Amino acid sequence: MxxxxxxxxxxxxxxxxxxxxxxxxxxxxxxxxxxxxxxxxxxxxxxPSLDHLHNPFLMKDMDKAVLRIEKAITNNENILVFGDYDVDGTTSVALMSSYLKTRTNNIATYIPDRYDEGYGISYQGIDFAQDNDFTLIIALDCGIKAIDKVTYAKEKGVDFIICDHHRPGKNIPEAIAVLDPKQEDCEYPYKELCGCGVGFKLIQALASKEGKTVEDLVEYLDLVATAIGADIVPITGENRVLAYFGLQVINHNPRIGIAALIAQIKKQELSITDVVFIIAPRINAAGRMKHGNHAVTLLTEKNPDLAQQYAAEIETFNTDRREADKQITIEALEQIEELKEQKRFTTVVYNENWHKGVIGIVASRLTETHYRPTLVFTKSGEKLAASARSVSGFDVYNALEACSEHIEQFGGHKYAAGLTLKEESYEAFKQAFEDEVCKTIDRSLLIPExxxxxxxxxxxxxxxxxxxxxxxxxxxxxxxxxxxxxxxxxxxxxxxxxxxxxxxxxxxxxxxxxxxxxxxxxxxxxxxxxxxxxxxxxxxxxxxxxxxxxxxxxxxxxxxxx
Missing domain, CATH: 2.40.50.460 (OB fold (Dihydrolipoamide Acetyltransferase, E2P))
Known part of the structure; x- marks a missing residue:
């Protein structure tokens, strides 16, 4: 150390x-x-005070997003709330759909299947929207790079509003509105919101048009605090306020689904650390082991008995997840031992049978153990999929960008990312990634600090x-x-x-x-x-x-x- x-x-x-x-x-x-x-x-x-939260209309395109949603509500259009299958995505979908259901009955939710559809907006999801007469999709925690898919939706008469917090690429999708404070031309004062945080700003803006204030939306903050903890975003500025009040809701008046999860773990007062290590893994387990829909169903359930039943199912998914994670970690460590004499600057391991739902957790464990920028690959359909994790101080997103000629698709943050590539590109990518990290990393970052x-x-x-x-x-x-x-x-x-x-x-x-x-x-x-x-x-x-x-x-x- x-x-x-x-x-x-x-x-x-x-x-x-x-x-x-x-x-x-x-x-x-x-x-x-x-x-x-x-x-x-x-x-x-x-x-911390709710008065410290910024005006949501400072975010680029917020006015356009509100206008389009109000038009959809007025015209009785069907709205599809679409989100990723992780904690940030499922809490975002629960938040947005719960709020919109107080305004209109024409709301449905869609979480892509981790295995059939992969990360982010999917063509299957857009086809589902068209087939079921949805004319507006609100995408949360994904979409900032979905240029072709948003164009495809437009051709089918389906509009998009994107609420994302990931780093944009060179081009922005041609959606009705793109809410992402990380856009270069977005002057929103706080840049570190999670996906659920961006979703909260949108419901804050919508509620303000009805004469409501942020105090009227406090009940949604248990979801926002859970997403802030799970997504490891900075707990500074606006996130600190949202997390502070969200924890109060979790501990004193949580929604029925979160109360059912807490009842499973029998803990009195939860800190943000408990949210990260106890609540979040259980919500995540649904999308990892079965389907993210299970998490949304739990988080939006109003019947306590049903919520207890769903929480028990999720507890089972979490137990299965732990067993898979433990076994894959053992196998990955064995691979690393075999490669140890090569003295590499990266850890890249692959097994086509590893469970795609837990490779992110395994990547985190390997990074803790071997302290190298780490990629864990598995087979996903015809492609290979990987989760990337980094060491403190090194931007793995930039490293992946430098190797993009070998990658089909990638996205994420400085310290965590995901990617897919063709199987025949694996060896070339692996070498390119090693070369890029070797060239750019400060050697001191390879010793835990x-x-x-x-x-x-x-x-x-x-x-x-x-x-x-x-x-x-x-x-x-x-x-x-x-x-x-x-x-x-x-x-x-x-x-x-x-x-x-x-x-x-x-x-x-x-x-x-x-x-x-x-x-x-x-x-x-x-x-x-x-x-x-x-x-x-x-x-x-x-x-x-x-x-x-x-x-x-x-x-x-x-x-x-x-």
Whole structure:
């Protein structure tokens, strides 16, 4: 692990913020690292308000989208709400269809089949719209690159409104309206919305025409917060506001489908981390193992008994997903072991029998294990399909773009993308991708990095300090849980490996003049020698709470030891 201390903010700014907020140096430093420089900035950060959301009509084409939907409602046209099969797509479809059903009965939903149709807008979906007399498709979390398909729909008399957040290509589809804040000529102030976030801006605009405010739409924010967490978008600016209020809905008044999912996992208060690791994988499992329609059905269900039944089915899909993911990861790691002596800058593995629904998860696991830009391929019909994941600091989307002559179709983000190619192009693409990464990557990015916010002593960790840190939530990209470093630690003699297979490390640390703190280091059992025989050491950690037999205490969650 590379330990990197974040740059120290300007001393005068730290002192000014300390004085303005009446906080200690560490808190002022953490805030400045997050771009919070004034009392007003801090007020917005610690007290998110729905008033902080931007006017949706600042987004390019929003007025056109609203006009077309209002015309469709007035004329009793049939509207098809189309979305991708992942969490962002299915929550977007649930959000848009739920809202539009309060305005008209002529609404249906369509999720493409991951295996028959693949990612994004499909010709089958457009044919379905024409065959069933739909004259308007609202596409969510996809469509920004669907130039040919939007043209095909136009020829069949079907209009498109696109709500996307992926990076556009050189040309934009000729839809009635294209809502995507990442378009170069879109002046919307916040660029990092997820697909469901863009969908929310559209219903916010539609509702405003009826004289409603964003307060009237709070019930939809459980879906938006779930998508924000699952899609790993920055939890800054507008996303932070949406996630903050969405979590309140999830915890206190969730829709019936989400309540049914929470009942399956029996957890009281959910954080955004719980949404990412507990709720999102279950919603995703439907599209991975069966069909994304199951997720939309659950998320729009009004009958509690039916919702419980659907949630139980999704729990089964999730169990199957975990088993497939585990087996494929083992097989992929075996492939990597065979290739290890080649000293490659990329990890590219392929097996035609791997389950297409879990290759993205496997790619993430391989990236964590081998820390290389990673592609996991499987057979998909006549083509090969892959999920790409990257290491921190490297843009895998740009690398794929540089290899586009070998690719049929691709799309995504800096750190996660998907692609398809012809089987005969696989070897040439694999080499081109390796060459491109070798040419462009900073070698230091191939060593995992821990970014440390600030160096502190244990005596600074008090209940009051932790209460302030809790107010930094919700955490996520752009506002990660603070990571601290402390020197001159010793184990008080209770350090040991724990867990069924003894892979975790549990110890109690102190400094010469401090109280002691219990530490837990998951998968860090191999570090037991660092702490043995009263040797002094350094630790990198975050702070959280441990609840045991009704007692709550602060503990340190270890990231690394030296």
């Amino acid at each position: 590379r330990w990197t201390l974040k740059p120290k903010p300007d001393t005068k700014k730290v002192e000014a913020l300390q004085k303005a907020l009446q906080v200690d140096k560490t808190v002022a430093t953490l805030l400045l690292q997050r771009g919070i420089e004034t009392y007003e900035d801090a007020k917005r950060f610690f007290r 821990i970014k440390i916010d600030w160096k502190i002593d244990l005596e600074e960790i008090t209940p009051k300090f932790y209460r302030i840190l809790k107010q930094f939530e919700p955490y996520g990209p752009g506002n990660m849980s603070p990571v601290f470093m402390t020197d001159n630690l010793i184990d008080t003699g209770y350090g040991k490996c724990v867990g069924e297979d003894k892979t975790h490390l549990r110890l109690t640390v102190k400094q010469p003049k401090s109280n002691s703190f219990v530490c837990i280091g998951f998968s860090m059992g191999n570090k037991i020698d660092v702490i043995s025989e009263k040797k002094t050491f350094q630790a990198v950690y975050s702070i959280d709470e441990n609840e045991w037999q009704g007692n709550v205490s602060l503990q340190l969650k270890l990231r690394d030891l030296k």
